[in-house]
Amino acid sequence: MLRFRTTLTLLPVVMALGLVTQACSMGPWSLRRSAGSTGLLGQDTDRQDPVVSGDGQWLASLMVRDGTPTLLLQQQPSGRRVPLPQLGGMTPHRSPSLSWNGRYLALVVQQGPRRQVVVEDRATGKLHRLQLPVGLEPDRLSLAPDGRRLAVATVVQGRPQVQLFELSALLEPDLPPAQAIRGQANPLESP
């Protein structure tokens, strides 16, 4: 009985020592965390394709619901889920990408038989449906953090290719605060 009590008393100490040992073995890489729950009760599903905005305030990832990847946008570090009603009905979603302050959210969506690149401007609520050259079926994409360029991975004549596009004529730049135009407030910071 005494031995059992002693074991119970020492258990937290042993666990703490284990954590310290693990942190030491991780060296400088010990600062990490899980992205946490999807916020959907009883529907904690697989999470794929995570991206964080340049300012670290927004995390976009795909959660797989009933086998269909669907975009999830969360504020960090709270994990608060942000609704994206404009993207409903365009699943499966693929390859999300965020601009510096999370103003622009680019991804590949399904529109009937075709995949399409869309960019949601979260400051204005406008959804830009980009028309890529005929025959170019997007597979993955990467939006430059300032929103000025877009890289699209596609397959041309059976060969994987990457093509770049200029977006400056379509989107205002989304710059880090130090580079932003003086006096221009970040529209996403309001509650």
Next chain:
Amino acid sequence: MGLGMGVCLASLLSACMGPMPMPLGALNGQLAQEGSHREPSLSGQWLALIANRSGRDQVELVNVERQRPVPLPGLNRPDALPLSVSVDGTGDRLAVVRQVASRTELVLYRRSLMHLEIIPMAPAGVPRRASLRADGREIALEVSRNGRVEVDLIQVP
């Protein structure tokens, strides 16, 4: 007359179908000539991607402004198969998921130091896809763990 009609038609099409982004013709042509590419990551003036050269996949970093690749000494090795790559806004740090022999590992490469570091997985898991924050301070990682696919956020020291 013909040109005017063409512009008018393009405007009409754009209005009906959505805006048409302008292709970066010269760089796109150059990439197409060089071979196949996948997994693009665009940040600042840098484009990181996985290129297939003579049947072998390798990580490449292209300066988009100068339209030319930059050397990555010590990053690519013959026995490693890169699966995913992501670059920060300065083009200095690259997060790479790669397969070496039977294991899959996440590495951080610092171009200015020509230094490659394997990032340990804890809790244990198999990294699948990494995305480096534009300021290089955090990696969002898709990781397979205990039969599930999860997202880890790893602070870069």
